[in-house]
Amino acid sequence: MTSRSDIHFQRGVSLFDFQLQFGSENQCRKHLFQLKWPKGYSCPKCDNRQYYFTQSRNLYQCRNCRHQASLLAGTIFSSTKLPLTTWFLAIYLVSQSKEGCSALKLRRFLGISQTASMRLKHKLQMVMKLADDKRPLRGFVQIDDVYWGGKRPGGKRGRGAEGKTPFVAALQRDPKGHPTFIRFSRVESFSSSEMLRWGQKHLKPSTIVVSDGLACFKSFQDIGHFHYSVITSGRYNSPDFMVFDWLNTIIGNMKNKIKGTYHGIEQ
Numbered sequence: 001m002t003s004r005s006d007i008h009f010q011r012g013v014s015l016f017d018f019q020l021q022f023g024s025e026n027q028c029r030k031h032l033f034q035l036k037w038p039k040g041y042s043c044p045k046c047d048n049r050q051y052y053f054t055q056s057r058n059l060y061q062c063r064n065c066r067h068q069a070s071l072l073a074g075t076i077f078s079s080t081k082l083p084l085t086t087w088f089l090a091i092y093l094v095s096q097s098k099e100g101c102s103a104l105k106l107r108r109f110l111g112i113s114q115t116a117s118m119r120l121k122h123k124l125q126m127v128m129k130l131a132d133d134k135r136p137l138r139g140f141v142q143i144d145d146v147y148w149g150g151k152r153p154g155g156k157r158g159r160g161a162e163g164k165t166p167f168v169a170a171l172q173r174d175p176k177g178h179p180t181f182i183r184f185s186r187v188e189s190f191s192s193s194e195m196l197r198w199g200q201k202h203l204k205p206s207t208i209v210v211s212d213g214l215a216c217f218k219s220f221q222d223i224g225h226f227h228y229s230v231i232t233s234g235r236y237n238s239p240d241f242m243v244f245d246w247l248n249t250i251i252g253n254m255k256n257k258i259k260g261t262y263h264g265i266e267q
Ligand SMILES: [Zn+2]
Pocket: 043, 044, 045, 046, 047, 048, 062, 063, 064, 065, 066, 067
């Protein structure tokens, strides 16, 4: 199970309805079976469609070649000790909340240990990131450099501040200007070569990129994108620079969220 859509439940489903649909191991297994074999079981070795189900080991044995297939092999649920109902509920909690769900909240809600909760959340985040990375941004994309963490007394402020971790923040907008996808990527630095590498991985060809003019972003033009600079001189609040509104709001929200989650774990 490596796709975000696979683990993403329909937004807006109430917890009550969710539990009706996925409240038992059987229901969760049925759902996974549908995702893995949407046209019915098919033996991975010989394509035969007839099988025996061995209840004790949860294996599907081919009636033709006797190959045993596992429903959970190759998914984030393989070798887990947690019930599928716990995983499904965790996915629901992480994917339904706009604010996200801290490992501490997950632990309390699911009644599992802090270690299990952190491991579970980390796995879910990895799967979501892998799926996101497979889908390059396209169309109209705003981009900015962000620095997180590493507060040091007396350190430099702003770009390149010591000890801070550089991130690319990129926001894809639809033709009506609404934000559709956001991507935060940790980068080594804001050098032109690093931005070329980032652009090749995260942008579809011929994307229109708008930045605030940081020199390295101009390298997107070298790989076939259209790059426009809007020189803000830090005056993001000016009406002339409303183009960065959404991106700045989202960066602010993300910083608060990280702060909130961190405090949550500290409690
Ligand atoms: Zn077979």
